[in-house]
Amino acid sequence: MLTFKEQLDADIKNTFMNVDEFAERHVVNGKEIPVVTDNNELMERKKRVNSNMDGIYAKQKLIYVSASDLGALPSQGSVLMLDGQRYRVVDAVSESGVYSITIEENKGR
Numbered sequence: 001m002l003t004f005k006e007q008l009d010a011d012i013k014n015t016f017m018n019v020d021e022f023a024e025r026h027v028v029n030g031k032e033i034p035v036v037t038d039n040n041e042l043m044e045r046k047k048r049v050n051s052n053m054d055g056i057y058a059k060q061k062l063i064y065v066s067a068s069d070l071g072a073l074p075s076q077g078s079v080l081m082l083d084g085q086r087y088r089v090v091d092a093v094s095e096s097g098v099y100s101i102t103i104e105e106n107k108g109r
Helices: 004-016 039-048
Strands: 024-028 031-037 056-066 079-082 085-095 098-108
Touching: 004 056, 079 098
Parallel strands: none
Antiparallel strands: 024 031, 024 079, 031 056, 056 098, 079 085, 085 098
């Protein structure tokens, strides 16, 4: 019988990060891994906190990745490469084996 943590790890890999169910394959920091993009939650977060700065707009994405696939939790302000595009980590939280990472690409107007 699996422990709760073992069952949680299995659910992350077999359901949430399953490319036939929720996830899609993306290249993150040079490594192809399953990623879930959540635009709905990102819109809700933007309603609560407006991160746009005068003269700059930020293209943000909220992604979920398995901690075991990515490795160390990225720190706020660090660079994360997603499909060859450079993003800055706005926020990163570990949620029971899954990382919730908000990234942005700043562009001048």
